[in-house]
Amino acid sequence: xxxxxxxxxxxxxxxxxxxxxxxxxxxxxxxxxxxxxxxxxxxxxxxxxxxxxxxxxxxxxxxxxxxxxxxxxxxxxxxxxxxxxxxxxxxxxxxxxxxxxxxxxxxxxxxxxxxxxxxxxxxxxxxxxxxxxxxxxxxxxxxxxxxxxxxxxxxxxxxxxxxxxxxxxxxxxxxxxxxxxxxxxxxxxxxxxxxxxxxxxxxxxxxxxxxxxxxxxxxxxxxxxxxxxxxxxxxxxxxxxxxxxxxxxxxxxxxxxxxxxxxxxxxxxxxxxxxxxxxxxxxxxxxxxxxxxxxxxxxxxxxxxxxxxxxxxxxxxxxxxxxxxxxxxxxxxxxxx
Amino acid sequence: xxxxxxxxxxxxxxxxxxxxxxxxxxxxxxxxxxxxxxxxxxxxxxxxxxxxxxxxxxxxxxxxxxxxxxxxxxxxxxxxxxxxxxxxxxxxxxxxxxxxxxxxxxxxxxxxxxxxxxxxxxxxxxxxxxxxxxxxxxxxxxxxxxxxxxxxxxxxxxxxxxxxxxxxxxxxxxxxxxxxxxxxxxxxxxxxxxxxxxxxxxxxxxxxxxxxxxxxxxxxxxxxxxxxxxxxxxxxxxxxxxxxxxxxxxxxxxxxxxxxxxxxxxxxxxxxxxxxxxxxxxxxxxxxxxxxxxxxxxxxxxxxxxxxxxxxxxxxxxxxxxxxxxxxxxxxxxxxx
DNA sequence: ATTAGCACTGAGAACCATGGAGTGCCAGGA
DNA sequence: TCCTGGCACTCCATGGTTCTCAGTGCTAAT
Numbered sequence: 001x002x003x004x005x006x007x008x009x010x011x012x013x014x015x016x017x018x019x020x021x022x023x024x025x026x027x028x029x030x031x032x033x034x035x036x037x038x039x040x041x042x043x044x045x046x047x048x049x050x051x052x053x054x055x056x057x058x059x060x061x062x063x064x065x066x067x068x069x070x071x072x073x074x075x076x077x078x079x080x081x082x083x084x085x086x087x088x089x090x091x092x093x094x095x096x097x098x099x100x101x102x103x104x105x106x107x108x109x110x111x112x113x114x115x116x117x118x119x120x121x122x123x124x125x126x127x128x129x130x131x132x133x134x135x136x137x138x139x140x141x142x143x144x145x146x147x148x149x150x151x152x153x154x155x156x157x158x159x160x161x162x163x164x165x166x167x168x169x170x171x172x173x174x175x176x177x178x179x180x181x182x183x184x185x186x187x188x189x190x191x192x193x194x195x196x197x198x199x200x201x202x203x204x205x206x207x208x209x210x211x212x213x214x215x216x217x218x219x220x221x222x223x224x225x226x227x228x229x230x231x232x233x234x235x236x237x238x239x240x241x242x243x244x245x246x247x248x249x250x251x252x253x254x255x256x257x258x259x260x261x262x263x264x265x266x267x268x269x270x271x272x273x274x275x276x277x278x279x280x281x282x283x284x285x286x287x288x289x290x291x292x293x294x295x296x297x298x299x300x301x302x303x304x305x306x307x308x309x310x311x312x313x314x315x316x317x318x319x320x321x322x323x324x325x326x327x328x329x330x331x332x333x334x335x336x337x
Numbered sequence: 338x339x340x341x342x343x344x345x346x347x348x349x350x351x352x353x354x355x356x357x358x359x360x361x362x363x364x365x366x367x368x369x370x371x372x373x374x375x376x377x378x379x380x381x382x383x384x385x386x387x388x389x390x391x392x393x394x395x396x397x398x399x400x401x402x403x404x405x406x407x408x409x410x411x412x413x414x415x416x417x418x419x420x421x422x423x424x425x426x427x428x429x430x431x432x433x434x435x436x437x438x439x440x441x442x443x444x445x446x447x448x449x450x451x452x453x454x455x456x457x458x459x460x461x462x463x464x465x466x467x468x469x470x471x472x473x474x475x476x477x478x479x480x481x482x483x484x485x486x487x488x489x490x491x492x493x494x495x496x497x498x499x500x501x502x503x504x505x506x507x508x509x510x511x512x513x514x515x516x517x518x519x520x521x522x523x524x525x526x527x528x529x530x531x532x533x534x535x536x537x538x539x540x541x542x543x544x545x546x547x548x549x550x551x552x553x554x555x556x557x558x559x560x561x562x563x564x565x566x567x568x569x570x571x572x573x574x575x576x577x578x579x580x581x582x583x584x585x586x587x588x589x590x591x592x593x594x595x596x597x598x599x600x601x602x603x604x605x606x607x608x609x610x611x612x613x614x615x616x617x618x619x620x621x622x623x624x625x626x627x628x629x630x631x632x633x634x635x636x637x638x639x640x641x642x643x644x645x646x647x648x649x650x651x652x653x654x655x656x657x658x659x660x661x662x663x664x665x666x667x668x669x670x671x672x673x674x
Numbered sequence: 675a676t677t678a679g680c681a682c683t684g685a686g687a688a689c690c691a692t693g694g695a696g697t698g699c700c701a702g703g704a
Numbered sequence: 705t706c707c708t709g710g711c712a713c714t715c716c717a718t719g720g721t722t723c724t725c726a727g728t729g730c731t732a733a734t
Contacts, residue, residue, distance in 0.1 A: 025696050038708050043697070061696050061715045100558075101496055135476040139488055149486060149494065151476060157486065159438055159494050221437075235572055236588035247584075251573035362727050377677050380728070398683045398727050 002052070008035060009045045010054055011078040014066050018313055023063030068278035068312065071290070075275050075316050082317035084325050088116060092329050099333075102126075102155040106231055109306070109330050114234025116322040119310035122260055122293075125229040126154040126303040126334065128222060132188050138177045138214065140168050146210075148217060152189070154303060154334065162217050165210045172207040176214065179203070189222050228304065230260050241311045249285030254309065259283055263291050264305040270297040271327055273320050278312045288312055292319045294327040298335045306330070339389070345372060346382045347391055348415040351403050355650055360400030405615035405649065408627070412612050412653050419654035421662050425453060429666050436670075439463075439492040443568055446643070446667050451571025453659040456647035459597055459630075462566040463491040463640040463671065465559060469525050475514045475551065477505050483547075485554060489526070491640065491671065499554050502547045509544040513551065516540075526559050565641065567597050578648045586622030591646065596620055600628050601642040607634040608664055610657050615649045625649055629656050631664040635672045643667070 012033045016024040026039040026046060035042065046064055049055045054070035057063070066074070084092075095112045099105040106123050113121035131152040139147045144165045150158045179202065184195050196215050203211045232254060243250055253259050262282065265274060276291045286309075293307030306327055308319055349370045353361040363376040363383060372379065383401055386392045391407035394400070403411070421429075432449045436442040443460050450458035468489040476484045481502045487495045516539065521532050533552050540548040569591060580587055590596050599619065602611060613628045623646075630644030643664055645656055 023696090027696075039696095040708050040710095041706085044707085047698085057697090059715065061694095061713085063696065101498070134478065134484070135474075137472075137474045137476075137486065139472040139474075141471065147471070147488060147492075149474065149488065151484060151486065151496075155484075155496070155498070157494055157496050159488075159492070161438070161492065233592060236585050236592060239583065239585035239588055246576065248573050248576035251576055255570060255573060360727090364727075375677050376727095377679095378675085381676085384729085394728090396684060398685075398725090400727065 006045045013064055014074045018315055023058055023065050025063035071277045079317045082321040084321055110231050110233040113326050117308045117319050119237050119308050120234045122232045122307045124304035129189055130303055133184050136180045138173050140173050158221050160217050160221050162213055165213055193219055230257055244288040245285055253283050253285040264293050264307050268295055270295045270302050273324055292323050294323045296327040296331045343382045347386055350401055351411045355652055360395055360402050362400035408614045416654045419658040421658055447568050447570040450663050454645045454656050456574050456645050457571045459569045459644045461641035466526055467640055470521050473517045475510050477510050495558050497554050497558050499550055513548055530556055567594055581625040582622055590620050590622040601630050601644050605632055607632045607639050610661055629660050631660045633664040633668045
């Protein structure tokens with residue numbers, strides 16, 4: 001069905017179209033690539049490729065353009081991830097060293113990735129559900145309120161104000177803090193609910209209401225609240241592209257956190273690259289975009305994802321190389337922290 | 338120089354141009370507004386307005402368009418802030434209630450503002466420099482490291498990891514924590530440096546290195562680090578506008594945090610509205626945009642700013658109304674927290 | 675001071691002709 | 705059987721021309 005040469009032609013079509021953004025014809029192909037055959041032969045191959053749905057013509061007397069299916073084949077079988085240049089590697093190093101806290105690591109990473117790929121970069125904060133409790137702090141705010149701060153081993157901090165407790169006793173808060181940390185310090189977040197189950201019964205009755213309030217907020221903030229924090233950068237790069245769907249739709253989609261989360265997809269193993277092309281994205285406004293994403297994490301434990309959004313007409317090998325490199329690097333940084 | 342009627346004409350030109358996005362001619366003005374004079378008279382007035390630089394013609398046989406100077410006059414003397422409709426007020430209430438922490442308040446505010454104005458909204462986190470220390474927490478991370486968490490009375494949390502301390506003694510950390518909180522708890526951040534100046538001398542010599550490291554990180558994070566956190570939303574609304582400067586330039590400018598900070602400008606009194614029109618913005622890429630900003634805060638203490646960025650051709654009265662209302666409301670929410 | 679009338683201007687739409695890149699197909703050659 | 709040169713055909717993009725029309729500035733009359 002698809003012999004070697006037809007695949008070579010498809011690869012050439014994709015590469016040229018990505019470069020020039022213009023439908024590519026048989027003559028141009030014969031000139032720019034050494035395929036060893038004449039334009040007429042290439043034309044015949046193109047007809048076959050078109051019949052199989054890998055390429056298409058915008059109109060009769062124009063060159064060919066890859067379809068989503070064509071890009072898919074290209075990514076799966078005709079290209080390999082392109083390693084970063086030495087200069088790019090150095091850029092990563094200098095960009096990410098010297099970040100003081102998690103917020104800054106994430107902020108720098110997303111900018112770095114958008115600059116490397118010249119596209120829109122997405123970075124998800126390390127997931128809470130996979131990390132463990134480093135420390136729980138309870139701070140009386142005066143009046144009837146307490147601020148709870150949970151610190152995880154990935155450096156992430158969750159804060160919450162708990163209100164309407166009745167009068168708050170300093171010593172009671174201290175006791176509760178101690179109990180809490182003994183009960184759940186070092187524990188995986190997923191194991192927290194079970195571990196705190198019978199804590200209230202160990203608290204003096206007069207403080208029990210406070211304890212249950214604190215615990216319910218704790219559980220809510222750590223376990224039930226699965227929405228993840230996400231940042232993106234490089235939207236300016238979209239302006240250069242002319243989308244089939246309107247630019248507005250794309251920007252709108254990118255502002256929806258839920259869309260971004262689904263876009264990055266389910267977590268797998270660190271450094272696994274996922275490519276979703278055109279209509280493979282569920283979202284209307286993203287029909288003419290592709291998403292390259294990867295997990296990052298410490299060791300072989302995946303903490304979250306990063307990704308890049310661009311036109312389907314993108315440099316897949318280069319983008320995949322950048323995403324993979326940055327994912328690995330952020331994993332190292334987090335491990336060292 | 339500029340009599341009543343000329344001003345009325347200018348107002349009509351601005352309003353019509355904002356509505357239609359097309360140069361407005363004398364006939365159209367006479368039709369749509371009851372100015373009580375004929376098109377010919379309006380033409381004469383327009384010539385005067387053009388000579389004074391308030392309006393201009395894209396080309397000879399076209400209608401008139403307001404200049405930056407024209408918008409400026411319109412904002413200063415010809416329009417008043419438009420109060421929100423009842424429906425909009427209700428929208429604000431329902432949008433902002435139920436936010437659990439500062440991050441969420443800010444995130445919801447910025448989305449609300451962008452939806453109300455259909456433009457790009459900017460919200461600055463409450464400034465650290467004006468708030469006071471609620472509590473300092475030190476958490477030994479094992480090994481040679483400590484995590485420091487500073488909680489302020491505006492609900493903001495700053496975290497930092499301190500490394501390379503030599504072996505960390507649990508009790509020494511506890512002592513230091515106690516001293517720190519006694520020394521600076523409740524203090525204005527600006528007063529912290531002075532208050533901690535002679536703390537190291539009160540620490541046993543064997544822990545003094547740790548104490549100085551912690552203090553230097555504390556000072557750095559609170560006082561020296563003036564860059565503020567900023568979020569924005571509604572960039573999709575820019576796609577609908579056609580900018581003189583390229584859309585790309587605008588998006589690029591909006592991704593620069595430093596630009597945004599300067600854009601919002603110096604803090605004044607809460608609820609003071611500032612409008613910066615076109616070239617009044619220092620930034621190249623923002624020559625064809627206007628910024629409406631306001632302070633928000635608790636009582637008459639300004640904590641930070643919010644703002645809206647849109648084309649110079651914007652609905653100033655409506656935008657100003659929305660910005661002012663949201664600024665007031667976020668102040669109330671923060672006061673209640 | 676205002677207005678009706680009028681000639682003038684220039685952008686943009688509509689229309690048309692032309693050039694050229696690219697195609698499909700066929701017949702001849704390895 | 706596969707490849708290639710040749711050829712007629714297609715249709716988009718380009719550029720020139722014309723036409724329309726909203727809007728102007730000016731002048732003379734009210």
